[in-house]
Amino acid sequence: MNRSFSLAWVCLALVACDKKEAPSADAAKPSATVEASAAPAVVAAAPPVVDVGTLPVEEDFEADAEKELTVANLGTKLDELDKEISAPPP
Numbered sequence: 056m057n058r059s060f061s062l063a064w065v066c067l068a069l070v071a072c073d074k075k076e077a078p079s080a081d082a083a084k085p086s087a088t089v090e091a092s093a094a095p096a097v098v099a100a101a102p103p104v105v106d107v108g109t110l111p112v113e114e115d116f117e118a119d120a121e122k123e124l125t126v127a128n129l130g131t132k133l134d135e136l137d138k139e140i141s142a143p144p145p
Contacts, residue, residue, distance in 0.1 A: 124132055
C-alpha cells in the first residue's frame with residue numbers, strides 16, 4: 056500500500072509540475088511578498104533490507120511451547136491468547 060501511495064504522490068507532483076499557465080495581468084505587477092516555489096519533491100523511501108535468515112520461525116518457538124504448554128494448562132493459555140488478540144491496540 057505504501058508503494059502505491061508513494062507512486063500516486065509522484066504522479067500528482069509530475070502532473071502539477073508539468074502544468075503551464077498563461078501569465079496573467081497580476082504576474083506583470085511587482086509584488087512585495089515572496090511567493091513560495093513549487094511543492095518540495097517527493098522522495099520515495101527505499102524498502103528496508105531484511106535478512107530472511109534472522110527472522111524467527113515456528114521451529115524457534117517449539118521448545119519453549121513444549122515446556123510451557125501442558126494438558127492441564129492448555130485451556131488457560133488459550134484464554135490468555137484470546138484476550139491478547141482481542142484487546143484493543145495501545
